[in-house]
Amino acid sequence: MSWVGLIPLLPLLAALTIGIRMVTGSAKGETGELTTARIGVWMNLGALLLLLVVDGIALFSGTPPVATLGTWFESGPLQVSISFTLDALSLPVATLVALIAFLTQRFSVNYLHREAGFHRFFFGMSLFTGGMLLIVLSGNAVLAFTGWELAGVSSYLLIGYAYERPIATGNALRAFVTNRVGDAGFLLGIVLAVLWLGTVEWAEMGIRAAEFGTLTAGMLALGFVVAAMAKSALVPFSPWVARALEGPTPSSAIFYGSLMIHAGVYLLIRLQPILEQSPLMMGLIAAIGLLTALYGWFGGLVQTDTKSSLMFATTTQVGLMVVACGLGWFTVAAWYLALHASWRAYQFLVSPSYLEKVGHESHDKAPSRSRGLYTAAIQRFWLEAIADWLLMRPTQSLASDVNTFDQRVVNRLVGLPDTSIGPIRLDSAAASGRDVVRAHGAAGQLLQWAARWLNAFEQHLVFRGDGRLNRVLKRLGGYLFTVESLLERPVYLLLLIMATFAVIL
Structure with missing residues (x-):
């Protein structure tokens, strides 16, 4: 099974090829759409066909539970392999991921025809498909984290698809900052696994965690649970996913309707041997799932547009999957994940047609009773304001401070002009005797002194x-x-x- 590595590699190669064509200028405008679409769709189809071959081998002759292709890197006793899990959980979910990604990309060929960002879209979709296949098929936490980051980056790129709109870039920043919290949790889980268990392989982590007891298993699972909460938009990280619908409808369908929103649930199912060692963590997961389901239900009741209603419905269903994980019904959660991903992808993809038939969005009226609950649902239980206060505002303030430091300190040190100074008219500058160019830094001052000396030489001796x-x-x-x-x-x-x-x- 050494060729199983081609499954996530093919979409990543498609993203690389499209990216090179974009940089070189060959993927430009309507004339390059057909080639870009063929690269993305056919590479994705190749990954799907390979998965179907592996599924057939697993059904009729069996496959090894883990296929190790080699050593990625090693440091002392730690060795990280390029390994892929081929069990009854990863293969069906990976096949579903490849199938939905293929259908969505094929749908997008006509949906995004003559769009300015056509090539950027297929680049992001191919990158996302490769990342999701890595998450599902990886045999260890480090390789899964690689796919985790690829999916997050492609999500950020496609939320900000219309980058000329401040709302789109602001929502992309919200999703990016929130998911960085989850990434920190994932890294914490990897570090604790290395320190306490000495391995990052999923299969070995479950076996060794049972030897260390309940407390160790709970602390180890905590980081991964935080990562799952952020990626699957569980409370209190729920607000970002409704804002993520700013991207094109196909990306909303595959990212937040069917695939990436379920990545956190899949991670919890993969951690079943570790979670079962900590009843307290299981109870916490069930409580978080219940709160998320209630949040999605109440929030969905007051939505007036189709995509937001579908997104809050997805949040509710994901919360119920997490409840099932917390109660120990991991097999039920896996079946629930597959069925919901298929149905929700279809709903998102047909939503533009539905809007075309209806002709307008619905408008709700405030109820005569439970006005307080209605207000809380409209405000999305103020989680968005809290997230902005805790995450967005500090990030924007840090970016503003860095920009100010760059303008006032770095630019002056290297002698670049200060962009905060407006343009200077040459005629008015010459009439007033001022310098046309304002120098900053040692290099700038030296050049300005030389310019003044040469100007004096010309004025007094030549002219x-x-x-x-x-x-x-x-x-x-x-x-x-x-x-x-x-x-x-x-x-x-x-x-x-x-x-x-x-x-x-």
Whole structure:
């Protein structure tokens, strides 16, 4: 099964090829759409066909539970392998991921025809497909984290698909910052696994965690649970996913309707041997899932557009899957995940047609009772405001401070002009005696001093009509003009040619 690594590699190669074509300018405009679409769709289809072959081998002759292709890196006793899990959980989910990704990309060929970001979209979709296949098929936490990051980056790129719109870029920033919290939790889980268990392989982690007891298993699972909460938009990380619908409908369907929103649930199912060692963590997961389901249900009741209603319904269903994991019904959660992903992808993809038939969005009215609950649902239980206060505002403040430091300190040190100073009119600057260019930093000051000295030399010695240097230059110019006029005469020109031949011979 050494060729199983081609399954996630094919979509990543598609993303690389499309990216190279975008950089070189060959993927540009409507003329390059067909080639870009073929690269993305056919590479994805290749991954799906390979998965179907592996599924057939697993059904009729069996496959090894883990296929190890080699060593990625090792440091001391720690060794991280390039390994893929081929069990009854990963293969069906991976096949579903490849199938939904293929259908969505094929749907997008016509849906995004003549869009300015057509090539960027297929780049992001191919990158996301490869990342999701890595998450599902990886045999260890480090390889899964690689796919985790690829899926997050592609999500950020496609939420900000219309990057000229501040709302789109702001929502992309919300999703990016929130998921960084989950990434920190995932890294914490990897570090604890290395320190306490000495391995990052999923199968070995479950076996060794049972030897360390309940407390160790709970602490180890905590980081991964935080990662699952952020990626699957569980309370209190739920607000970002409704904002993520700013991207095109196909990306909303595959990211937040069917696949990436379930990545956290899949991670919890994969951690079943570890979670079962900590009843307290299981109870916490069930409580978080229940709160998420209630949040999605109440929030969905007050939505007035189709995509937001579908997104809150997805949040509710994901919360119920997490409840099933917390109660120990991991097999039920896996079946629930597959069925819901298939149905929700279909709903998101047909939502534009539904809107075209209906012709307008629905509008709700405030109920006469439970106005407090209605207000809380409209405000999304103020989780969004809290997230902005805790995550968005500090990030934006840090970015503003870094930009100010760059303008006022770094630019001046290297001698770049200060962009905060407006343009200077050349005529007004010359009339007032001011410098046309304002220098900053040591290099800038030195260049400005040299420019001033040369300007003084020109003004006092060259441009003045009564200057001694000017008289000398005029006399020298007269001599040169006389020589030039003599050389233009035919006699002197013929003499010059004969002298040239004499020198050559």
